[in-house]
Amino acid sequence: MKWHAQVAHVVRKDVRQFRWMIAAYAAAVAAATTIAMRWSTFGAGHPLLWMFAIVVLGMVLLAVLVQADSPARSTPFWVTLPLHPSAVLTAKLVVGVLVVLGLALVGQAAALSAHAVAAGDLPRLLGHSALSFGSWLGTAAVIAALAPDLRTFLLALTLTTLASFVGAQVIWSLHDFSYPRPSSLLIPVAELCCMVLLLAHQYLTRRVRRGVAAGVLLWTAGLLLLVVALRSSSSAELAAAGVVPxxxxxxxxxxxxxxxxxxxxxxxxxxxxxxxxxxxxxxxxxxxxxxxxxxxxxxxxxxxxxxxxxxxxxxxxxxxxxxxxxxxxxxxxxxxxxxxxxxxxxxxxxxxxxxxxxxxxxREPRVKIDLPLVAGVAAARQGLRMRVTRAEVLAQGPSVEVQASSVAASRSAGSGSERRSGFGPADHVLVNRSRGEGIIMNQGRSHGSGGGLVLPGPSTQVSTTVFEPEITLAREIRVEAGWLDGARLVVLEWVPLGSxxxxxxxxxx
CATH class of the missing domain: 2.60.40 (Immunoglobulin-like)
Known part of the structure; x- marks a missing residue:
């Protein structure tokens, strides 16, 4: 058999042998995608838990695929066949990328589309998700290639995850990192390439001790790169490059x-x-x-x-x-x-x-979402989905409750921490155009969670928030009960003109 035929043969064998596991994984991805897209299941089961479940299931599925033709065993079955080790490795990578990673990326793309993410941001967000999930899958594949059985794999994966978590916490506690968020993608790309090279080394040589030593070296280098990244990454934000009038x-x-x-x-x-x-x-x-x-x-x-x-x-x-x-x-x-x-x-x-x-x-304001104050009405634009769940007039003025889920496609333009601390311009207002009146709203009670949609990567937030009028000493807020009938909730985004x-x-x- 030619080399490409060997690759196709191993791919068909893996898909046929583990078709039920692949089907179960696809069903889990479909469920997570539904949770991230539908308002009827908004916030159900905590989105972060669903994302975590997809990551774990993907890692286990890929580990089982690698373990089926494990290079860590002394006499793997594929060695006795006329199959080249590089063909077996390529087949595992093809199934991992097209099936494990590909199915999850389809779900992530659907969830991002439900948030009306701009077309120009979609490739970058999906690339970020692929890198984040790919690093977990790469770790699982390397450990599975070094472990003789699934039990050893699960034990090694647990210990490696705990050690990485403890190591990162120790690094952050020993150094004063106010904003530990390295922005360069060079480090995760380099780590993923090293994992693929280590996986190739194991399939070509089948020397477990040397592979374990290389894995430990790679893990240590990853922690050192984290220190370098945190030290070199600046907490500074990049100002807009446009020319201010x-x-x-x-x-x-x-x-x-x-x-x-x-x-x-x-x-x-x-x-x-x-x-x-x-x-x-x-x-x-x-x-x-x-x-x-x-x-x-x-x-x-x-x-x-x-x-x-x-x-x-x-x-x-x-x-x-x-x-x-x-x-x-x-x-x-x-x-x-x-x-x-x-x-x-x-x-x-x-x-x-x-x-x-x-x-x-x-910065100047732009209207991002304009919603009528009718329970159940929803809209999505530029990574933000919002739905009105309640609107009423109380003694202190109008009160509006909304559900929202957002994807951070870019740096916040004026509606971040400076607004929450009471400084900065308004970003949520009620407007009754027929009366020619508007009310500036402040964020009141709020609860929610962050994490991811179907996959990790882009920063996301799911929340239920009650907005109440901003109280000022100079003006008293008095509106009639029917004031909300013709009013709308307007969400503003303060967009940089330049600097x-x-x-x-x-x-x-």
Whole structure:
């Protein structure tokens, strides 16, 4: 038999021999896909558990396929046949990629499509899922090729998983990683290639001891790469690359003062003036340095990689806002400084000044979802699915409960932690266009879970949230019971227009 015929022969044999396991795995993928797509099963059984089940079942299925022609046994059946080891290895990879990984990717693609993910983001998200799931499948295949039986495989896989988890926790506890999220895909791709090479080595040589030693070396190198990745990955976010229109670049930012509190870390007050009242300004990736009188300097770490500098009003023509802040062209923001005791004393004694470099990103609102306040009505756009489950007027004003599931296709544009902490522009508003009125809403009670859809990879979130009016001292919220009849829930996304650099220095100690 020619080489390609040998590959086809082993593939047909594996599919025929394990057809019932493959069918059960396909049924599990279909169930997980249904959970991720249908509102009638929204949140049922915790999506994270379904994703975990698909990963485990895929690993076990691939391990059984490898164990069927195990290179770890002294006399594997395929050695006595005229089959080349590379043909057997290729057949296992073909079944693993096309059946185990392929079926799951079809389910993941269907779940992403149900979230109306942009067509340009779909290949990248599926690639991320393939890499994440592929790394687990690669681990299972390597351990299965080194283990003589399924029991040894399960024991080795459990110990390897526990050791990896403990090792990662020790690394994060020994180092101060505020944002442990390496963004480069080079490391997982390299790890996956090493697993394939190790699998090929085992099939071609069938030397278990050498394979185990190489596996331990690969595992250790993976932990070291994790340390390198976490150290080299910056917590900074990339600012938008567009050019900000001239009229919106008039904002000036100054270091107003540094405040010292007993027993607490000092805070610096940034004051921004000349802001556009209907645009959001964010200081992205600020770099703060402490400049001493002797000419030396030292970096100062901040808690966040972005600082909100504005509280923009929502610009909707013909809409009067019942609540919410008035448009502001000047605002101050306090940020905690992570300094040493010596640096704090230098600041207190006036022997040091602060300097700041970064980019100011300007954002404007775009309507992402516009829903009528009717229970059961749903919509999906750009990775966000939302359904209204309840809308009523209470004593404190309107209350709207929604279910939502989202896929993080890109960096949040202004509706992230700065909104949850009370800073930043509104991203959920009620609008009654017939009355010409709108109400800015805040997130109230919320519960949900994160993880994945059918496969790991893209960050996802499933939640049920109650939105309530933003309370202001200056305005009282009073609406009639029929106000919600013609109202709609509008979800806004603050999209970056561009950014421009700034460099400022504290004028007086």
């Amino acid at each position: 001239g009229p919106l670049r008039g904002a000036t930012i100054n270091i107003d003062e540094v405040q010292f509190h007993s027993g607490a870390e000092p805070t610096v007050i940034f004051r921004a003036k000349g802001l556009s009242p209907v645009h959001d300004y964010v200081l992205v990736s600020p770099v703060v340095e402490l400049r001493m009188d002797d000419g030396s300097s030292a970096p100062v770490r901040l808690d966040d990689s972005f600082i909100g500098l504005g509280h923009a009003a929502v610009p909707m023509e013909g809409i009067r806002w019942v609540n919410g802040p008035d448009p502001a062209t000047e605002i101050g923001r306090s940020v905690t400084l992570k300094v040493t005791l010596a640096q704090r004393r230098a600041l207190e004694q006036g022997r040091a000044r602060l300097s700041l470099r970064g980019r100011v990103e300007v 421009y650099p700034i460099a400022i220095q504290q004028q007086s100690p």
